Amino acid sequence: MTDQPRGLIAPVMDADSAAWWGALAEGVLLLQQCDVCGRDRCPPLPCCPYCGSPGARVVPASGAGSVYSWTTVRRSLAPAFVGDEPYTVLAVNLDEGPRLFGRLLAGSLSSGARVWARCYEVDGQTLLGFVEAGAA
Ligand SMILES: [Zn+2]
Structure with missing residues (x-):
């Protein structure tokens, strides 16, 4: 390999x-x-x-939203994320209306769970992620 x-x-x-x-x-x-x-x-x-x-x-944006759905990646096709598996990508309905996607950075999963937007960096690029309200 x-x-x-x-x-x-x-x-x-x-x-x-x-x-x-x-x-x-x-x-x-x-x-x-x-x-x-x-x-x-x-x-x-x-x-x-x-x-x-x-x-x-x-x-x-306020950064606050609710989990609409999610998927857990067990085999990443993106080279930057190989080795991070498993990780979870959320679909989040922001309180303002738009639905955005980002990695779950901290917390647990449930439909409708409250989350906050958080930024994280990969290879010098800032990406959007989310943390469960009350988690890290
Ligand atoms: Zn319009």
């Missing part, structure tokens, strides 16, 4: 997402809030998926 190379498959950053990734590197989770319908969205998009308006302002 050969060793898997380490290395994160870097997220694709474009004009819409570069500021989001930059803020995440500073520990801030951002949302876009539509100028017309007021709904929050994430990931960043050039227009509102609900009403089609291109106007939006950037607002910080």
Whole structure:
């Protein structure tokens, strides 16, 4: 068996997402809030998926949410995560509305469990994770 190379498959950053990734590197989770319908969205998009308006302002998210679903990775296909298995990836409904995905960094699992967003770093790239409320 050969060793898997380490290395994160870097997220694709474009004009819409570069500021989001930059803020995440500073520990801030951002949302876009539509100028017309007021709904929050994430990931960043050039227009509102609900009403089609291109106007939006950037607002910080509370970071609080509830677990919607999860999967446990037992064999990672991402070289940067080989050796970390098993690990759990959550689908979290933020209190503001958007559903985001990130690794469970601390705590236990249950549907509807309250979690907080936390940043972690892999190969110099800041990623989004979650901790169960009341855990580390
Ligand atoms: Zn809208």
